[in-house]
Amino acid sequence: MHSFRFFIPLFFVFTTINAQNNPTIYIDIPTVKKPWNHIEWNTAPEQFQFAIVTDRTGGPRPGVFPVGIKKLNLLQPEFVMSVGDLIEGYTRDTVQLNAEWKEFMSFIKPLDAPFFYVPGNHDITNAVMEEKWKDLFGVSYYHFVYKDVLFLCLNSEDNLRGAGRGTIDDTQFEYVKRTLEDNADVKWTLVFLHQPLWVQNDTKRWKDVEMLLADRNHNVFAGHYHRYWKSERNNGNYIALATTGGASRLRGKAYGEFDHVVWVTMTEEGPILANLFLDGIWDENVVTEELVNLVRNQPFPVRIDPIYLDETGLENMSAEVKVTNHSDTQMKVKLTGQAHDKMFYQLDQTSFTVEPNDVVTFNMNLKKIDKAIFTELDPIKITAEITYIFESQPNVYFSSVLNFMPFDKNTVKRVSKIQLDGKLDEWKGAEWRAVNNVEGSPFDYDGDEDFDMQFATAYDDTNFYVAVNLKDNDFFIEEMGSYWDQDAIFLGLDARPAHVSAFNAGEGRGRDWINFLRTFKKEKPVYNENRLPVSVTSEVQMTKNGATMEIAVPLEYIKKGSGEDWQSLRFGLGYYDYDNGDEDGTTHFWFPAWNSAKDIPGSGMLFKE
Structure with missing residues (x-):
C-alpha cells in the first residue's frame, strides 16, 4: 500500500502560500470604546476545514447526493473525505459496475475540492468488484498527512464478508502499525472506514488497531448503518454517520436518521464538527449515546x-x-x-x-x-x-x-405428514391465501398473468410447512447475479411470543427471526444459507407457467422461541418479481414487509389450531 507521496507535497505548497497571505485590516475609530469584543482573529496557518460525505447507496434515493455536492461547493472545503457505499454494487457484472462507477464519477465531477475514496461493502463485495476498485483507484487503504494531521483511510471489506461482518486483516494491520509508527509525532490522527467495527464481532485485527490508537489524539469516522451516533471510547470520539442519500426512514435526529454532510474544522485542540443537514446545521452531539438509549434502544412509547x-x-x-x-x-x-x-x-x-x-x-x-x-x-x-x-x-x-x-384470525392446522418434494398433492384440502399487496411501478406489473401467488401452511411433529403455488410468465434467473436482483421468494418467521413478534419492525433479522430468501438458481439458490439460525429446507418444481414450492422449518426452532406449548407465530411471505424488459422489479407481499413504513403490527399472525 502506498500513500499520496507525490500529490501531498504540491498540496502543502499551495496551502502554505495561502497561509502566508493573511489579510490585513485597517481600523480608524477615535472612541475609547470599540464596537467589537476583541480582535484576536480566528485564523492560524495550522487550521483548515474539510468535509465528509457518507452512505449514498444501500437503497439510494435519487438526487440527494448531487444536492450534497452542490452544497459543498457553496461551503468550499479544502477537500472532501468519504466513508464508502458510493455505488449500489453487489454484482459481478462488469458492465453494470462500469455504469455505476461512471454515474458516481459524474456526481463528483462538479466538486471543486479533491475527493478521497474509501470502500464500503456496496463498493467491494467480491473479487470482481475488488479488482474494479484497484483498476480505478489503485489501493483500497492508504494514508496522507496534511498540516500535521494523519488521515488514515482503511478498508473494512478486506475479507469480502459483506454487511455486518467487516474486518481488518493481518496485512492491513501491519500497514496501519507501520504508518502509525512512521507518524508518531503528528498532532492528531483521523481514521476513516466504512463499517463501524467497534460494534461488530469477529473483526480480526480491529481491536489491535484500537490499541495502537489509544495513546494518541484521534477520531474515527464510519458509515454503514445509516444512523448517526457518537461514542466516546478508547480515548477518542468514534462517530457512525447517517446518510447522504442512502436508504433511510428519515425519522429525524432523535433516531439519527437524516441526510447530512459533516463539516470539520481542524484546530490545535482537535477537530470541531458541524453536522450540516441538507436543510440545517447541528453540532457533533446531534445524537449522543444517552439519546440513543432513550429513543432508539427502547420500543416506540x-x-x-x-x-x-x-x-x-x-x-x-x-x-x-x-x-x-x-x-x-x-x-x-x-x-x-x-x-x-x-x-x-x-x-x-x-x-x-x-x-x-x-x-x-x-x-x-x-x-x-x-x-x-x-x-x-x-x-x-x-x-x-x-x-x-x-x-x-x-x-x-x-x-x-x-x-x-x-x-381475521388465521390458523395453522396440524397434519399427519408432509413429503417435502415441491409437489402439492397433499395440500388439496388446505386453506389457501393470496398474496395481493403490490409495490413498484404500475408499468412493471401487468396483472395476474404477470404474477399470481397463493400459499398454505401446516405443521406436524417435526416441522412447520409452507406450500407455494406461483404463476410467473417471465422467470428472471441469473446464476451469477445478486440474490436481490432476480425472482425470489421471501419468507419471514418470528417464533417469539405474540406480544413480542407482533411489534417486530425488522430488527434482529437473522438473529431473532428467520429471514429466508430463495431464488430459482440451480446452484446455491438460498441467500446466506449458512447464516440462517436454523436449517430451512425447500424443494421446488417448475411448471409451465410458474413453480410450486414446499418449505420446512424445524418445529424445534418455534418451540425454542415460544415454548413447547407454542400457540402462535408471526409469518410473512413475499415475492420479488423481475421481468425482462421492465425498468425495475415489483414486490408482492401477503402483508407489507415488517421493516417498511407500511407495516401493520400483528399482521401475518398464525394461531395453532
Missing part, C-alpha cells in the same frame, strides 16, 4: 395491541392502547387520527402526560361501517407525537405514524 376476530361480521370492537414512558422525565403525548372511510374509531385519550417510568392504558373503540371486509381495508393511521420534557437541555421531540387494522 405508543402501541396499539392488535385484535384478531373469529367472527368477521362483528361490527363493534375495541383495542387497548398502551403508552409507556421509559425515561426519568415527563413525557407528553399527542395522538391524531386520520379519517377512515370504512371504519369509525375513537380514542379515549388523545393528549396527555405520562409521568416518569409510568404506563398509561386506554381503549380505542371501533365500529365497522357497512359490510367492509377486514382483509380489504386500508389501515387506520394515527400520528403519535412524543416530547420528553427536560430542565437542563432542550426538549426531545419525535413522532411516528401507527398503522392499525383488525385481523
